[in-house]
Amino acid sequence: MLATLWWLAFTVLGIWGQSLLPGVDFFAPGMAVSLRWQKSGATIALTVAWVAIQEGAGGLAFGYAILWYAILFMLLTVGRWLLDPGSIQFQALLGLALGLAHFLLLYLMAVLEMRAFPLLRVLGECLLQAVLYPVLWYAAESLFPKRLKRVREESA
Amino acid sequence: MTLRERAEATGRVEKLLGFPEPPDWKREGARVIAHRVGPTAILETILVDRGKLSGALEDTPVLCTEGVVGRIYRSGFSVATVLLLNDPSSRIAVVGRDNRAAGVIYGMGAGEQLMVKYVGLKSTIEVGEILVTSGMDGVFPKGLPVARVTAVRREEGTLFMDVQADPLVDIPRLEEVLLLKRAVRPEDARALWD
Structure with a gap:
């Protein structure tokens, strides 16, 4: 129940943040937190909900959000073997990788859909994504209830 | 509320x-x-x-x-x-309300002025003139106000004028x-x- 309420609040705040700063994904840090502390089923359910929100609200054809969260999942999984997933340095590196991934994915989708590509605006969004990701991750990680962390530690 | x-x-x-x-x-x-x-x-x-x-x-x-x-x-x-x-993918066929010069409005992004392309050099178009839909694009009915002309430049060596406009909508x-x-x-x- 507590987990459901916490993730509901996280998602609502994420939507608010995304309408405030268009072009930035506020849910991405949630995936890092969920993968670290929760069972994989919970992460999958959250990711499906976030994909639906991103695809429904966005202006591109279906596909961007699936690729985006697949890249994030891959980076988080591979990164966990090499670095401490709880360190801010790892998350800052991940932020840079996400900034680059955002640019490449948007460019790919714009080319496939034959849409104009607003280069300067997208570059600004990539920079924001890279800077905001570790900050948001730190906030989410700190605010994630200890009780839920303990539950995961015991079951692990 | x-x-x-x-x-x-x-x-x-x-x-x-x-x-x-x-x-x-x-x-x-x-x-x-x-x-x-x-x-x-x-x-x-x-x-x-x-x-x-x-x-x-x-x-x-x-x-x-x-x-x-x-x-x-x-x-x-x-x-x-x-x-x-104002999206760079948007195109709207327009004519000047007073002088009836035809052109196509291109979006140039948020906060940017609109570009009016394909206005012939011999056409008459004035700064301040309202551009309305011509109905030629098959999407919009004829006569809806779209933008106000803010700049008109005639350049040598081109077939068309360089026209800029501001959207009427905030x-x-x-x-x-x-x-x-x-x-x-x-x-x-x-x-x-x-």
Whole structure:
């Protein structure tokens, strides 16, 4: 129940943040937190909900959000073997990788859909994504209830 | 909603309903429920609370009392995405209201002026002139106000003038819009003749 309420609040705040700063994904840090502390089923359910929100609200054809969260999942999984997933340095590196991934994915989708590509605006969004990701991750990680962390530690 | 907000909204809706309905088109009000949201918001769009269930299909013209806002680009069951006239993918066929010079308005992005292309060098167009839809694009009915000309340059060695215009609509402040639906769909027109 507590987990459901916490993730509901996280998602609502994420939507608010995304309408405030268009072009930035506020849910991405949630995936890092969920993968670290929760069972994989919970992460999958959250990711499906976030994909639906991103695809429904966005202006591109279906596909961007699936690729985006697949890249994030891959980076988080591979990164966990090499670095401490709880360190801010790892998350800052991940932020840079996400900034680059955002640019490449948007460019790919714009080319496939034959849409104009607003280069300067997208570059600004990539920079924001890279800077905001570790900050948001730190906030989410700190605010994630200890009780839920303990539950995961015991079951692990 | 406070009483004051409700009074202001009523005023705006009354103004919208006063918009003259073009012949063969039906108007329907819609509320703006979101502007650009999320990482996939590469296009200049808004979301409105009308979709396929209420007959808001792709390419439905979207207006407000000041003029053209854009057209529906993607329609869901209960919401639709409107491609705004300032998006770089947007094209609207226009003519000058006074001098009838024809051209095509291109969006150049948020906060940027619109570009009017293909205005012939021999045409007459003046700064301050209102550009209205020509109806030649098959999307918008004829005569809807779109933009005001802000700069006209005639350059040597080109066939067309370099014309810039400002949209008449204040997009960030949009709260309610009008959707224009065809009273007779183009594919039905043939049946009428038969």
